[in-house]
Amino acid sequence: MKRGEWISSDLLREFESEGTNAHRLCTIDNGWSERFSADVLISFRKDAARDRLVKELQAWSELAQFHIRRVFGRFLPRKSEEREIPKLLSGNAGESLTSTVTENHLKFGIDFGAGYSVGLFVDQRENRRFVTQTKPKRVLNCFAYTCSFSVAAASVGAQTTNVDLSKKSLERGRENFALNDLSTDGHQFIADDVRTVLRRFERREDKFDMIILDPPTFSRTKGGAAFHVERDFEDLIAAALEVADRGAKIFLSTNCETLNDRALERMGWYGLKLSRRAGSFHRLPSPANFRPGTAAKTIWLTLH
Secondary structure (H helix, E strand, C coil), X not given: CCECCECCHXXXXXXXXXXXXXXXXXXXXXXXXXXXXXXXXXXXXCHHHXXXXXXXXXXXHHHHCCCCCEEEEEECCCCHHHCCCCXXXXXXXXXXXXXXXXXXXXXXXXXXXXXXXCCCCHHHHHHHHHHHHHCCCEEEEECCCCCHHHHHHHCCCCEEEEEECCHHHHXXXXXXXXXXXXXXXCCEEEECCHHHHHHHHHHHCCCXXXXXXXXXXXXXXXXXXXXXXXXXXXXHHHHHHCCEEEEEEEEEEECCCCCCHHHHHHHHHHHHHHHCCCEEEECCCCCCCCCCCCXXXXXXXXXX
8 A cells, every 4th residue: 555645544534524524535546445424435447456446445444443334336437328336345235325425514415326426526525615615696507416516505605506407416406405404495406408598597687606517528418419528518618608797706627538627728718709708717726635637627717
């Protein structure tokens, strides 16, 4: 076990003291390990990486005095259509696949049986913290998934509009609100294509002071319309800027492996050009123990 690849006991205690028990534990070549309360999810591209992480996890947990309930494994395929739900590697198979984790004292539901993703992307922790620090008033959360950004925003008094194709994901978003004793009154949950909703809001002249744009690399609506992040993100950014207030903050994020940080910023600049708006960009520091290329590429755009 190489020193520095697994988080230290001090950092583990620091996470817990700030009310966070969902975070990255280790990153190696072709894989990583993440904690979700007492459960651990190992994501791997090669079996050798999985086996190494399983072995080192046991040694690390003993040193860190960390009790592991279960260990799940998740293969990282090159194509989205090859994704599978995590498989139980060790622990009691009879226990519920659902649990609750905390991040900066906010609660989120986790489900290891719901699909490839378990419900919370831990690499976005600092961006969610930034939302709470910024304290927006009206947030448009596009591709909202389980609405974690909206929970962060609502916790500081924002009204949120959550858009996602999946009704099940939005229902999990409502459950996340309930976990935090947040009323859904004044919040919208819209199961529809983001592009359709943006056009509707533009016609109604609805405006938001924060917009979250974290699209999948590829998706397809029930009507068959496809979204490719490499091809369509620039137009999506421009469309979102049409419903952004002056001074609004726009969050741009992608997991697409063929797009790097510079490409994401270029897309942002092109979106500004298409919409004839002006703005500036900044990035937040990467979360602890993430290697380059193992977290989503992200950037914040502030309109002038």
